[in-house]
Amino acid sequence: MKDLRALLEDLEARGEIAHVTREVSPEYELQSVAKAIHEKTGKAVLFEHVKGSEYPVVSYALNSRETVCRALQMKPEKMAQQWSEREAGHGTVVRVENAPVQEVVENEVDLEKLPLCLHCDGNNGRYITGGVLIARHPVHGDLNASFNRCQLAGKDKLRVRMMPPQHLGQFHHAAEELGQPLPLAIVIGASPAVMFSAASKIPFGRDELEFAGTLGREDVEVVKCKTIDVDVPANAELVIEGYVLPDVREEEGPFGEFTDSYVPVMKNHVFHATCVTHRKGAFWHDIWAGGKEDIKLLGLPIESEIYNHISKFANPDDILDIECMRECGVVGCPADSCRQVKEIAHYVCNRNGGDGAVREFIEFLLEY
Numbered sequence: 001m002k003d004l005r006a007l008l009e010d011l012e013a014r015g016e017i018a019h020v021t022r023e024v025s026p027e028y029e030l031q032s033v034a035k036a037i038h039e040k041t042g043k044a045v046l047f048e049h050v051k052g053s054e055y056p057v058v059s060y061a062l063n064s065r066e067t068v069c070r071a072l073q074m075k076p077e078k079m080a081q082q083w084s085e086r087e088a089g090h091g092t093v094v095r096v097e098n099a100p101v102q103e104v105v106e107n108e109v110d111l112e113k114l115p116l117c118l119h120c121d122g123n124n125g126r127y128i129t130g131g132v133l134i135a136r137h138p139v140h141g142d143l144n145a146s147f148n149r150c151q152l153a154g155k156d157k158l159r160v161r162m163m164p165p166q167h168l169g170q171f172h173h174a175a176e177e178l179g180q181p182l183p184l185a186i187v188i189g190a191s192p193a194v195m196f197s198a199a200s201k202i203p204f205g206r207d208e209l210e211f212a213g214t215l216g217r218e219d220v221e222v223v224k225c226k227t228i229d230v231d232v233p234a235n236a237e238l239v240i241e242g243y244v245l246p247d248v249r250e251e252e253g254p255f256g257e258f259t260d261s262y263v264p265v266m267k268n269h270v271f272h273a274t275c276v277t278h279r280k281g282a283f284w285h286d287i288w289a290g291g292k293e294d295i296k297l298l299g300l301p302i303e304s305e306i307y308n309h310i311s312k313f314a315n316p317d318d319i320l321d322i323e324c325m326r327e328c329g330v331v332g333c334p335a336d337s338c339r340q341v342k343e344i345a346h347y348v349c350n351r352n353g354g355d356g357a358v359r360e361f362i363e364f365l366l367e368y
């Protein structure tokens with residue numbers, strides 16, 4: 001699916017999107033209503049009227065694994081294997097001159113008019129949670145895309161967490177070494193392939209828009225931003241252009257994360273917006289950290305990492321399927337494949353240092 005609109009049309013045709021027609025507040029209410037509807041019906045949720053903003057907001061757009069399969073043109077079985085095969089390919093990125101995402105150009109930036117949401121009590125203010133951040137490396141020129149939360153800090157100011165070893169953090173570090181600001185575009189409502197590419201940890205130096213092309217089996221059309229030298233998906237809904245300042249850090253957080261706990265206040269980066277461009281009638285995308293949509297975005301790339309790891313020593317036909325939900329993977333293996341299960345468990349445990357629940361799971365398996 002080439003853009004978020006194609007996804008919304010698909011959901012509409014299947015009756016898989018609930019419309020909330022009354023006005024909702026972006027503070028607490030939108031998130032609570034979205035969660036309640038999604039958990040009861042499994043549907044995506046479209047808020048047609050959000051207080052203080054002209055933009056409709058979609059939440060849980062990636063409402064189910066089946067929707068993700070349709071969006072990425074995958075079969076529902078063995079998605080990790082399909083991902084891995086596509087990863088070995090090469091996508092095509094086409095630069096265009098006229099793009100839907102630049103139908104409206106706003107040089108007078110007012111981020112407070114955008115429907116950034118406040119999700120829970122402990123969060124320090126309103127955040128962009130569904131933004132794909134795209135930057136160009138100041139030396140190599142490669143483009144990187146990743147999801148990073150952004151806290152609203154003024155009409156043209158955001159605070160962003162983007163630390164090395166994350167690639168965006170490395171890009172900023174390189175710019176800072178040169179004493180330069182890092183040009184950065186925050187993309188709302190990119191295609192599902194771009195979203196999954198941004199959520200995945202592909203090797204440093206591989207262009208994540210090219211990767212989105214091979215992942216979604218569709219060329220990715222991009223357009224150059226109006227005020228910075230960064231390319232963004234031409235069919236996205238909205239783009240905030242600007243710079244991450246060098247040598248400036250401010251307190252950001254706390255923020256309720258997918259771990260079901262708050263990350264504390266930290267000194268994080270400061271973004272200065274220079275321009276907003278958008279489609280006519282643009283949709284905003286809000287993602288609740290730890291909600292089922294977030295877990296799908298985080299989980300599928302990890303499934304492919306696990307698949308790549310165990311297929312180094314196991315016959316791919318023996319790997320029945322892999323599905324990651326939160327920290328642990330549920331894995332189907334033939335009954336005699338204890339070694340594979342242990343390998344997966346070790347891999348998952350070591351991937352991020354592991355946490356208590358993962359360690360318990362590993363110990364259980366190793367004793368088995």
Ligand SMILES: Cc1cc2nc3c(=O)[nH]c(=O)nc-3n(C[C@H](O)[C@H](O)[C@H](O)COP(=O)(O)O)c2cc1C
Pocket residue numbers: 129130144145146147148149150161162163165166167168198199200201202287294297298
């Ligand atoms: C919805 C969503 C929000 C995320 N927010 C953050 C964030 O605020 N900070 C962060 O460091 N990683 C965040 N991540 C994880 C990164 O986007 C992810 O690890 C990505 O692969 C990093 O990109 P890189 O491989 O280019 O470094 C988020 C992921 C998702 C799906």
